[in-house]
Amino acid sequence: MARKAGQSTLHQAKSGKKDEFYTQLSDIERELIHYEHHFANKTVLCNCDDISASNFAKYFISNFERLGLKRLICSCYNNSDNNLLNQIDISTHGKFAVYDGSKSKTSYKVTSLKGNGDFRSFECQSLLEQADIVVTNPPFSLFREYIAQIMEFGKKFLVISNINAITYKEIFSLIAKNKVWLGINLGRGISGFIVPEHYPLYGLETKVNELGQRIVATNNCMWLTNLDHTARHDFLPLTQRYQGHEDSYPYYDNCPAINVNRTKDIPCDYFGLMGVPITFLHKFNPAQFEVVRFRKGDDGKDLKIAGKPTYFRILIRPRSAQSQTA
Numbered sequence: 001m002a003r004k005a006g007q008s009t010l011h012q013a014k015s016g017k018k019d020e021f022y023t024q025l026s027d028i029e030r031e032l033i034h035y036e037h038h039f040a041n042k043t044v045l046c047n048c049d050d051i052s053a054s055n056f057a058k059y060f061i062s063n064f065e066r067l068g069l070k071r072l073i074c075s076c077y078n079n080s081d082n083n084l085l086n087q088i089d090i091s092t093h094g095k096f097a098v099y100d101g102s103k104s105k106t107s108y109k110v111t112s113l114k115g116n117g118d119f120r121s122f123e124c125q126s127l128l129e130q131a132d133i134v135v136t137n138p139p140f141s142l143f144r145e146y147i148a149q150i151m152e153f154g155k156k157f158l159v160i161s162n163i164n165a166i167t168y169k170e171i172f173s174l175i176a177k178n179k180v181w182l183g184i185n186l187g188r189g190i191s192g193f194i195v196p197e198h199y200p201l202y203g204l205e206t207k208v209n210e211l212g213q214r215i216v217a218t219n220n221c222m223w224l225t226n227l228d229h230t231a232r233h234d235f236l237p238l239t240q241r242y243q244g245h246e247d248s249y250p251y252y253d254n255c256p257a258i259n260v261n262r263t264k265d266i267p268c269d270y271f272g273l274m275g276v277p278i279t280f281l282h283k284f285n286p287a288q289f290e291v292v293r294f295r296k297g298d299d300g301k302d303l304k305i306a307g308k309p310t311y312f313r314i315l316i317r318p319r320s321a322q323s324q325t326a
Ligand SMILES: C[S@@+](CC[C@H](N)C(=O)[O-])C[C@H]1O[C@@H](n2cnc3c(N)ncnc32)[C@H](O)[C@@H]1O
Pocket: 019, 020, 021, 022, 023, 047, 048, 049, 054, 055, 056, 076, 077, 079, 083, 117, 118, 119, 120, 136, 137, 138, 139, 140, 142
């Protein structure tokens, strides 16, 4: 029930362009620990972040020396009336700040932008050009455009997104081509987001943290990245068999593939096409499987079994018989 409510609130965040979910430091630390080796001598851009309020900024400033960073740039959109700490002037200007690791942790210079700090503006694009790695939680409502811009500029990134983004054709195609992949934490692995005082909490799974901030647990977010991490090279152990259990793996009406209801039920002795749940991508090792297609059968219609559409499935194929047992 609470999960349903959480999902519908994030849906409102998307459709109503209310992008007021702020990331907790503990969730950032839990993910970033897997990528630390990527950051030496790099310029990091957090382009949906107020340097004085964002926990992404806090993380990179606190860990600046340890990671060996070159620079941190934060730019912040001015949507005037709905930021967490109400710290932006009521004007149309966004702002940006550059931190270069000076001893005093507050020694960054905040500069007003000419425009409102929209990540798509020319001035924010020129900040993006200076960056090596973009790390943030961007607005859910603009996620497709956000990733398209990063890919166009050829940047590395690590961002939070709604799990549903996997089903966007632009994002799925990047995943299938191995240009982007899921990070380490998803669902309950991201413990919740800070929401402003005026946010409606009715029916949500909420708590107040030790800092007095209101936290909403959504259970439907993930990290998306093109930074390598070791987990994506782990082989998924396959413990089930197809032979002798054919009835548990029915064929689709409109595609020569078997249906597998749970990732852990992928059989070790079937080497053709299989339809698996989208959460399989969290365990996806590109050396073990190939991602072939999303959701559709050979007729271009949703995959069906005995006339009934299945829940969203991804069609995958083992790379080779050897990769199943590696
Ligand atoms: C999901 S919140 C996350 C904020 C912050 N990155 C964090 O993780 O705590 C998304 C942020 O993007 C900002 N935003 C909305 N539209 C934007 C745009 N077009 N360009 C840049 N930032 C935008 C929102 O004001 C909001 O602060």
